[in-house]
Amino acid sequence: MKLRNRLVRSATWERMADERGHLTPRLEQTLLRIAEGGVALIFPGYAFVTAQEQPNPGMMGIHDDACVPGLRGMTDEVHERGAVIGLQMVYGGSLTNYRPEGRLIWGPSAVTHPLTGVTPQAMSHEDIAALVEAFALAAGRAQRAGFDCVQLHSSHGYLLSQFLSPVFNRREDDYGGSVQNRCRIHLEILAGIRQELGENYPVLIKINCEDFIPGGLTATDSLEACRLLDQAGISGIEISGGMRTKDPETFFIKPHILKPEQQCYYCPYAAEVAQKVSAPVILVGGNRDALMLQNILDDTAISYFSLSRTIISEPDLVNKWREDPTHKPRCLACNKCFDPEGHICILDRKQS
Template sequence: MKNLFDNTKILNINLKNRFFRSAVWENLADDKGHLTDRLKVVYEDLAKGGVGTIITGYAFITEEEQPNPGMMGIYEDSFIEEYKELTEKVHELGSNIVMQIVYGGFMSSFNIHDRIIFGPSNMTCETTGAKAKEMTKQEIDYVVKSFADAALRVKKSGFDGVQIHAAHGYLLSQFLSPYYNKRTDEYGGCIENRGRIIFEVYKAIRNKVGEEFPIFIKLNSEDGLDSGGLTRDDSLYVAKKLSELGINAIEVSGGNSAIKKVAQNNLGAGRKKILGSKEKESYFKEYAKQLASQIDIPVILVGGNRSLDVMNELLNEHDIEYFSLARPLISEPDLINQWSEGSKKYPKCISCSNCYKEEKPCILT
């Protein structure tokens, strides 16, 4: 019988347990994306708290394209030495650390009038008003290359792997979604074409970092729309194709809160009102079960993981190998240690998603 505290491996990474800290936007880096003392403390506390593998907050890959303030950057080599200090410290404290990299697109309210924002098509964000221009083939090539260059910096910085952010309405997931992608060229139309940029990003990264460096992806299971968005079947096609190409693990998420209907129906990535019913926990589990039964690489489930018994059941009955937590580890960075010491406690996180509001009721300061 599998255990949530098993020692396992993904490629060449040794994992001391099956828990990941999923990426969250900390809003603690400086204006250029460099580390601050407060941000270092966040990662040190997570490592001390027992989580097996930390996925960093998303890092922007080109200097001119920063979708939110306070994000980490990885757009030039000047970041490598400071990140080496971070990765060495996290390793000393007993955890792995993977960097998530992103091209944001119009999923942003930050400096939206001062820069060109790329998108699969000409469009305006429903929630922020940011406008995107349809990318040319040359601009797509530029973004693909920027992902690959950033991933090589991630490797040189001592991270244990890199994660491509292709969920939650950011650029790569916009290409997947027919809600946004209206292109008529080789990057639009059928799912093979809509997924093309992601396959190119993966291949470009692999060519840069080699076969022994782990590459993960965070992928939307679906957008959360009844019709017109990314469907589960299309997402499964992309996930299986990436598995065939050689990606090392897929973190399953979903929802796009830039679409008003999705946000209004509480179908985004960070859902509220999940307490009091184990059926509402682990809310992308049905897709994750289906995917785990169809591919040979690990599936990491994120989204409302709260109860140890629910996660144990998913681990042992449905081949879901790993579990990511985000909001619970903001309020209790030592939660995994508490569980490893025998506690069966329910996290104190109430899934209110107020973690980063001004009053910061949960986040450590």
Template sequence: MKTLFDETILKNLKLKNRFFKAAVWENMATIDGHLTDKLYAVYDKAAKGGVGLILTGYAYVMKEEHPNPNMMGIYHDDFIPEHRKLTQMVHEYDTAIIMQLVYGGSMTLRNPPSPKIWGPSTVKNEMSGITPYEMAKEDIEILVDAFAKAAGRAKKAGFDGVELHGAHGYLLSQFLCPHYNKRKDEYGGSIENRVRIIAKIVEAIRRETGEEFLILIKINSEDFMSDGLTSEESITAVKILQGKGLCAVEVSGGILSDPDVMKNNLSSLRPVHNKEQESFFRAHAAKLADAVSIPVILTGGNRHIDVMEDILNKTNISYFALARPLICEPDLVKAWESGDRKSPKCISCNRCFDPDGVSCALNRRISG
């Protein structure tokens, strides 16, 4: 019988358990993406809390754009020393750390937005109101190189790997989504074409970082749009990327900029009222885990330890990522490991996304 506290090997990386801290919007870096004492403290607390691996909040790969203010940057070598301080701190707790990389595209809350936002096609984003420029092939090559260089910096800073943010409607997710990708060239149309830009990025990162560096992707199980990425296409995309050197896949779901997705609670930010509603994307993740040979990480709505144990032993899903519960209780995994199988305090209210930086509304109310 498998347990959530099994020691496992992810490619060449030993992990002390199957729990990941999922990436979240932290809003604690400087406007230029530099780390702050506040941000170091968040990661110190997360590593101390007992997870096997931390996925950072996304770091933007190009100075010209960042989808939200006060998120981390990795677009210049100057960032390497401060990130090395972060990885050394986390590794002291026998916790691995992977940097999530992003280009936001029209999925941006930055005000004012960058002068020229890229997209696969000139399709208006319903959330931001931005209509991006359609990327020329030369732009795609620039972006591929930016991701590769960012991954190289992450490696030099001591990260155990990188994760491409290919979910939720950010640029790479838009390439996968027919609603946003209307291209008629080799980057549009079939899923084999729509995943091509990500495949090129994976190959470029592999050349930049060598064979042992971990490359993951966060991808939607489906977009939950009538003209979005389907479950079958998502599996096909992962199979293609596996052949290019992808090491693991994190499964999420939903385009956050689509009003119907948000109104109908189909995204990873949906509420959780009972155990039956937990682990939102488990069915797709289980199907994917049967179809590929790389580890599958289930994210979104993971709450109770007994539910995750049941999924672990009834499917080939390998890891479980938690976000909101660990914002509320950073030491939750350590408590579970000690034998306290308590229910998490998190009520999935989404009020953790505070303008002053991510923090639990329940804890703010108690301390206030």
């Protein structure tokens, strides 16, 4: 997988897919504008992998073969614009308030989510095996749909990150306790995808550096999980952090980060991981200054940088940086782009 630069559009739920999780013209045009804007690798918003489990509205799916044809046309268009595109795959678990009544919601343990109030059903070994297979089959669909890679979403409180977090994972079997056990489902999913698609198809992961909640995943345990995944052949590691709770301090999208010292807020964690693994490490979180990113690239082993809010505001930001590395993004880091009608910069919404 060859990239034209070191800048990535981090997976961001756009709220633009239809009720079935299928691509819409609006979502397709959003992604094509990003491809035209100069980023190397695009991750659309996370895609759900099982038909019964859509954690959020307007979310894309990769849960059945009917998703593939529309996505194939879009990925072809992205490639024509010089970018590559991956698909982030997720099982949401108890981090959902979207139609939870009457549907099966799995979790590592039956722990009520502090934000949503949803209590999941603790997964049996048979449930885990079924989910591992669902991820592998979803990756196969992603490949057939023209995606250049897939990424496992193991951040922010969704199911895979819950398995890593002692707050949510209270199991006493092979999937709980030690980091090796808490990471077991990740390793099994990676192995399942390799069995489905071979060793050469890239599989990345987005993982918390810490949960930043009492009793949650620590930086030490996260680093150990990254080393286990690296030894198993993961193709890339995107370092994020934080959980969705009622405490805004745990939120992973930090607002009002206009000062340089507030930016690139997961850099110390990502730099440490990058020293200890052979897989490329991607830094996400407050990446707003091209010159600062160049300094991080020069001074650490971090390989790539993910952007989201700045790309929502300026899809062509990377092209602007190519012309003028001192260009300051117009994004205010106000987080008001995350709107129920679809993620649109508030400056564009005001203009319209």
